Amino acid sequence: MYHNTEQKRFEIRLGEEFAELTYALQGENTLVLLHTGVPPAWEGRGIGSRLVKAALEYARAHRYRIVPLCSFVVAYLRRHPEYNDLLAEG
Numbered sequence: 001m002y003h004n005t006e007q008k009r010f011e012i013r014l015g016e017e018f019a020e021l022t023y024a025l026q027g028e029n030t031l032v033l034l035h036t037g038v039p040p041a042w043e044g045r046g047i048g049s050r051l052v053k054a055a056l057e058y059a060r061a062h063r064y065r066i067v068p069l070c071s072f073v074v075a076y077l078r079r080h081p082e083y084n085d086l087l088a089e090g
Helices: 047-061 071-079 081-086
Strands: 002-004 009-014 017-026 030-037 065-068
Touching (some): 009 047, 030 047, 030 071, 047 081, 065 071, 071 081
Antiparallel strands (some): 017 030
């Protein structure tokens, strides 16, 4: 797992490919989680969930709020309500 701050994404290298969770910063304290992408050959192995958990743990450690625009992140939050305290208001 690597947090690529320059590209604004969390990523996992998978040989020649990589999986990613991209984000944007909004203001000084909000992470907008935009897209989770996993190469088709690697789907179903929990890689997307690892990316989302890393982003959420990063947000918690740095006192960020989150705005989940990615449907995969929204689904992850439904299964893991312990992270709902990170949701930005509105």
